[in-house]
Every structure is written in structure tokens, then in C-alpha cells.
Amino acid sequence: MIVAANFKMHKTRKETIEYLKELENVEFTRVKVAVFPPFSALVENDLIGAQNAYPAQNGAYTGEIGLEQLNEFNIKRVLLGHSERRHILNESQEFIAKKFDFYKKEGFEIFYCVGEPLEVRKQGIKAVMEYIKSQFEGIDLEYEKLIIAYEPVWAIGTGVSATTEEIKETHEEIRKLTSAPILYGGSVKLNNISEILDIPNVDGVLVGSASLDVNTFKEMINKAKEKIQ
Numbered sequence: 001m002i003v004a005a006n007f008k009m010h011k012t013r014k015e016t017i018e019y020l021k022e023l024e025n026v027e028f029t030r031v032k033v034a035v036f037p038p039f040s041a042l043v044e045n046d047l048i049g050a051q052n053a054y055p056a057q058n059g060a061y062t063g064e065i066g067l068e069q070l071n072e073f074n075i076k077r078v079l080l081g082h083s084e085r086r087h088i089l090n091e092s093q094e095f096i097a098k099k100f101d102f103y104k105k106e107g108f109e110i111f112y113c114v115g116e117p118l119e120v121r122k123q124g125i126k127a128v129m130e131y132i133k134s135q136f137e138g139i140d141l142e143y144e145k146l147i148i149a150y151e152p153v154w155a156i157g158t159g160v161s162a163t164t165e166e167i168k169e170t171h172e173e174i175r176k177l178t179s180a181p182i183l184y185g186g187s188v189k190l191n192n193i194s195e196i197l198d199i200p201n202v203d204g205v206l207v208g209s210a211s212l213d214v215n216t217f218k219e220m221i222n223k224a225k226e227k228i229q
Contacts, residue, residue: 001031001228002032002033002183002204002224003032003034004149005034005212006036006082007037007211010212011037011041012041013041013043016037018214019035019214022214026221030225030228031228033047033221036051036111037051048073048077049077049079050078051078051082052082053067054066056102076109077108077110078103078108079113080096080103080111080112081100093138096135096138097138097139100139108145110143110146111148112139112148113148113185114135114148115185116128116131116154118154129170132174141178142178149185150167150171151184151185152186154186156186159187161196164196167184171200181203181204182203184196184206185205185207188205188206188210190223193205194227205224
């Protein structure tokens with residue numbers, strides 16, 4: 001079971017350190033916990049991952065962060081393909097695949113995000129999977145350190161989660177393509193996490209805004225622990 005927090009462009013370094021101190025008091029048992037803070041809040045901690053990274057050791061890439069900077073903090077976990085990178089910052093699948101390949105070769109644990117916009121969801125599961133398969137182009141779905149996060153774009157930050165049936169159906173189809181853990185993300189909250197984690201082929205959650213409150217996130221970890229047999 002995996003419970004991951006994506007802070008996006010929230011929290012300072014000081015706030016992130018305080019957050020991590022709070023998590024030190026939590027017994028994770030068999031739950032894998034990951035925290036993705038902004039670049040300015042990166043610290044050396046086993047839970048920390050980068051929200052994004054450029055596929056290079058270093059170089060003339062203004063505003064980016066590369067392997068050299070991640071190595072300074074002993075970070076070996078990265079989040080790639082998030083819909084906000086795809087749709088707001090216009091990252092192409094070709095570029096995302098290039099980043100995937102680079103950090104795969106460096107042995108990183110890769111949280112790889114896929115998900116469809118509302119107009120595709122309205123066309124049904126066949127259209128959804130065609131869209132998601134296009135987001136898997138150039139991606140090694142058998143990479144042993146791959147974790148997939150299915151996040152329907154229309155459910156991210158909207159307060160509207162996909163229905164249980166939509167999650168079940170989509171995760172079932174993704175499972176046919178890979179044996180990697182599959183997380184659900186998209187308005188995951190304390191009041192729906194248990195129901196989501198009960199769905200077949202859901203191996204955990206990627207939490208956005210609800211993770212910003214450390215007490216809420218700790219409760220989510222506890223909810224995940226309850227699901228482990």
C-alpha cells in the first residue's frame with residue numbers, strides 16, 4: 001500500500017521540515033509513504049521525492065533542476081507526467097518519455113502520472129484507454145521501480161473524485177498493461193480514501209490538497225494501514 005503527498009507549489013522549506021518531523025511519530029507498518037515538496041523545500045529524507053526533474057546531470061537549463069541537485073539531497077524518487085506539467089506547461093509525451101528514460105537509467109523510483117480530460121471520459125472507457133495508452137508511449141511499463149498514478153484530469157483539485165465504478169474499470173484496464181502498483185489520485189480526501197482503497201487494483205493514493213494538513217495525511221496513512229491484510 002502506498003500513500004503519497006504532492007504539495008505542488010505549497011509549503012516552504014521550514015514548513016516541510018516541520019511536516020516531516022510530524023511524520024516521524026507515525027508507524028508506517030507496511031505502508032510506503034512518499035512526500036513531494038517544491039524544489040525550494042527539498043531536504044535529505046527517505047520520504048522525499050522531486051515533483052519533476054530535467055533529464056540531465058546539469059547544464060544551461062534555466063529554471064530547471066537536474067540529477068546533480070537531486071544527488072545533493074540523496075533523492076532517488078521523482079514524479080513525472082503530472083497533468084499540470086502536460087496541460088499547463090505543455091510538456092510533450094516525447095519529452096516526458098525522455099525524462100523517464102534518463103531517471104530509469106539512474107535507478108530512480110518513478111511515480112508516473114496518467115489521466116484523461118473530461119471530454120475523453122464522456123466518450124467511455126475505450127476512449128479513456130486509448131488516451132492513457134498514448135501517455136505510455138516510450139515508457140517501460142515493466143520497470144521494477146515504476147509506480148503508476150491514475151489521475152483523471154477533471155478530478156484534480158475540483159473536489160470531484162471519479163466514481164467507484166470509473167476507478168475500478170480504469171484500474172482494471174491499466175492492470176492489463178503492467179504489473180506495477182497503480183495509485184489513484186484526484187480529489188482524494190479523508191472521507192473517501194477508505195472506499196477508494198477498497199477498489200480492486202488500487203494499490204494506494206496520490207494525494208494533493210488534502211495532504212497539506214499533516215494531521216489529515218497521518219489519518220490517511222492510518223486508513224491505509226487498516227486495509228493491509
